[in-house]
Amino acid sequence: MNCTACTAALDAPAQLCTGCVRGLDTRLAELPGQYLLLADRLRPGAARGDGPVALVREAPLPVREDVLDMRAEGGLVTVLEEWREAMQDARGWGRPARTGPIERRVLAAARGLRINLDWIVAEFEAAGDLAREIRALAAQVRALLDPAPPTLAVGDCAADLGGGGICGAPLRVPAGTTDVHCHRCGTDYPPSSWLTLATGAWADAEGAAA
Ligand SMILES: [Zn+2]
Ligand SMILES: [Zn+2]
Structure with missing residues (x-):
């Protein structure tokens, strides 16, 4: 039997190896905070205390579309909510609500997946896809949060x-x-x-x- 995310050999029957479980858990724990930090990356230099912030008030600078997309409906929140929904569906549970401010929905979806991690690792047939997709999502978010954002x-x-x-x-x-x-x-x-x-x-x- 092999890990369905990274194909490493497993000692005991499971969907994911311990490394992939730890990575998934950490990423789900970090993503809500990273979502909030992305707000600072919407405008180049806007996190600084001088110059650019005043400029924003006078003339609208172009926003970073990549950051905007990640923070909007269809971005980070949707990836997490769709996986939470798929997990709940596989357990025969109802659909989780998608209401409230996006930052709270991100937190709820990530938490919903984390508290079911044991079941995901043991039973969820799509666990490998989940782990890989969250890893790719986290890498995208990290790239957006990089202290040297693209020009x-x-x-x-x-x-x-x-x-x-x-x-x-x-x-x-x-x-x-x-x-x-x-x-x-x-x-x-x-x-x-x-x-x-x-x-x-x-x-x-x-x-x-x-
Ligand atoms: Zn693995
Ligand atoms: Zn020129």
Whole structure:
């Protein structure tokens, strides 16, 4: 008999090996807190106490879609709730409620799975899929929470290089900064110009480029 998640050989009949059980338990315990932490990653630099927070009030910076998707209906909460529902269904139990704020639903679903972990390990035929899917989910969340999040694309460089030529190099906001600098032509873009860049309405803007 083998672990249905990692295929390691098992000493006694079970769905999961001890390593996969421990990993699943830890991830289910950590995911609700990580869900809350994701709120700080919605806007680049928004966790800092200066600059970017004030900017958010003036002009909406683009939000990180990947973080938004993970926090929304269909993201982390749905993965956990669907697994809890599948587990309850396999036990002949009714459907758990999906009500209240998402952070509470995340907590309820993760807790519902954890308190049934013994049964999952012993009996749940989909335990291997559950363990693998939660492992992949946790890896995605960790990547989103990484202290050096991916840079944010704000648009293409609009600098006029003369003769009607526009630079056009892709511009990105480096993590944790508000400095946007074109590496091709050297133009600097202050934060007040990002929205214009992002919407491609540069031609109508006044004096935003240095
Ligand atoms: Zn295993
Ligand atoms: Zn440029």
